[in-house]
Amino acid sequence: MDVASVPSWLRPLVEASAQLDVSAFTRVRPPPNGQARSASVLILFGESARGPDVLLLRRADTLGSHAGQVAFPGGGAEDHDDGPVATAVREAEEETGVDPAGVRPVALLPELFVPVSRFAVTPVLAHWVNPSSVHAVDPGETAAVARVTVADLVDPANRFQVRRAGTNWKGPAFAVDGMFIWGFTGGLLSTLLSVAGWEREWDRGDVRDLAGWEPK
Numbered sequence: 001m002d003v004a005s006v007p008s009w010l011r012p013l014v015e016a017s018a019q020l021d022v023s024a025f026t027r028v029r030p031p032p033n034g035q036a037r038s039a040s041v042l043i044l045f046g047e048s049a050r051g052p053d054v055l056l057l058r059r060a061d062t063l064g065s066h067a068g069q070v071a072f073p074g075g076g077a078e079d080h081d082d083g084p085v086a087t088a089v090r091e092a093e094e095e096t097g098v099d100p101a102g103v104r105p106v107a108l109l110p111e112l113f114v115p116v117s118r119f120a121v122t123p124v125l126a127h128w129v130n131p132s133s134v135h136a137v138d139p140g141e142t143a144a145v146a147r148v149t150v151a152d153l154v155d156p157a158n159r160f161q162v163r164r165a166g167t168n169w170k171g172p173a174f175a176v177d178g179m180f181i182w183g184f185t186g187g188l189l190s191t192l193l194s195v196a197g198w199e200r201e202w203d204r205g206d207v208r209d210l211a212g213w214e215p216k
Contacts, residue, residue, distance in 0.1 A: 040088035043125050056181070058070050075094075098128075159203075174189065
């Protein structure tokens with residue numbers, strides 16, 4: 001892909017993505033027995049009147065796993081999918097109604113293992129060349145869909161860390177537009193904002209109890 005054809009605001013992220021490996025995102029490694037299931041997520045950056053933004057969704061509160069959590073569109077690979085890009089775009093269309101014709105994949109990020117779901121997830125970085133209307137296609141799976149601006153994500157007032165009681169785990173989080181973003185999605189977003197050069201200084205010492213933010 002000709003990086004010069006990518007919008008100037010997105011170019012630093014695309015260029016930096018070529019240098020990233022798994023260690024930039026996580027210390028977790030997949031199990032040696034290869035039992036992880038393949039999955040993909042679509043990290044779709046567009047641009048609106050308020051500047052660059054990214055497409056996110058909030059999962060339905062009634063789901064059996066990851067209920068109420070904010071995520072990138074995505075899911076498990078199907079046999080008929082032609083690779084991780086096809087999986088990511090198909091899932092995004094099924095969940096948000098995005099028109100695939102307006103989506104231009106620009107980079108693949110390293111495959112990341114998610115222990116809770118045992119998915120080996122390939123993040124697909126894409127440019128929303130021709131934005132289309134989006135919505136929660138199936139309310140039983142998706143509670144809300146939103147285009148969240150990069151400006152809001154990097155605003156120090158919207159950033160903090162969360163920790164899980166009784167463990168040593170803590171990770172980056174965002175509270176934007178009524179969405180609480182943490183876990184896999186929060187960590188991935190935090191790394192991308194940093195490597196793209198978009199990050200602003202924020203208070204990493206602001207660590208809050210996860211229990212106060214999780215859906216009831």
